[in-house]
C-alpha cells in the first residue's frame with residue numbers, strides 16, 4: 001500500500017457517543033505551521049473505508065481552536081445519530097510571530113477570518129481559505145478514506161459563521177449546505193471586520209470578496225437553504241458586530257429571501273450555551289442536505 005504523502009499524528013483517541021473523536025496534528029504548508037484539529041467519526045466509521053460518511057465542518061470563532069466546538073458544541077451526539085463525521089479545524093496559523101500577532105483577541109492568532117491575506121506579513125502564512133477549502137480537506141479525505149468528499153457541509157459560529165457563509169458563496173457547489181450561529185454577517189461594516197480586513201487585505205477593493213452581505217448579491221451558483229440562529233440577548237448583536245439584518249436585506253435585494261431562514265432565540269447570548277442549545281437543529285439541517293435525514 002502506498003504511504004499517503006500527507007501524515008497526521010494522533011494525539012488522542014477519545015470514545016464519545018459510540019463514535020471516536022481524534023485529536024490530530026499535521027504540518028500545513030500553506031499556513032507554514034504545525035496545526036491541531038479534531039475529527040469526530042460516527043460509530044463504526046473509523047478504520048473502515050466503506051460505506052463512506054458525509055462530513056460537516058464546524059468553523060469556530062475568535063479566540064477559539066478546534067477544541068471549543070468539539071468540547072462545548074454538543075454536535076457529536078447528533079452527528080453520531082445521523083452517521084456524520086465532524087471536522088473541527090483551528091482558527092489561524094499558529095507557527096509565526098509577526099508584530100502584534102498575539103496581542104489582541106480579534107486579530108492575528110485565533111482570528112484568521114477564514115480568508116487568504118494579501119497584506120504582508122500576513123500574506124506569508126495567514127491563508128485560512130486555502131487551508132480550509134483545499135489543503136486540509138485534500139489531506140483528510142485521502143488519509144481517512146471513509147470521509148466522503150462528495151457530501152460536505154459547513155457550519156460556524158461568529159467569525160466562523162462569517163467563514164461558513166463566505167466560503168459557501170465563494171465555492172459554489174463545493175458544499176451541500178451551510179448554517180451559522182450568530183455570524184459576523186457584514187464584516188465590512190462592523191468593528192471586528194474592519195480591523196481584520198484592513199489588517200489582512202492590501203486594498204479596500206478586496207473587502208467585498210470576503211463579505212457575505214456582498215457575496216450573496218453576486219452569487220451565481222445553485223439555490224441554497226441557509227439557516228442562521230442568533231440569541232436576542234447576544235451582546236455582539238446588540239453591539240453592531242453581527243449585522244444579520246444587512247445580510248437578510250441583501251438576500252431580499254436579489255430575490256433570495258426565501259433561501260435564508262433567521263431564527264432569533266429568546267434570552268440567549270453569544271456563548272456555547274446558546275450554540276449547544278441549537279446544535280440539533282444545525283446538525284439536522286446539514287443531515288437533510290447531506291442525504292442522511
Ligand SMILES: N[C@@H](CCC(=O)N[C@@H](CSC=O)C(=O)NCC(=O)O)C(=O)O
Pocket residue numbers: 060061062063064068105157158159160270271272
Ligand atoms: N473579549 C472576548 C471575546 C471573545 C469571544 O466572545 N469569542 C467567542 C467568539 S466571538 C466571534 O468570533 C467565542 O466563541 N469564544 C470562545 C468560547 O469558548 O466562548 C474574550 O476574549 O473572551
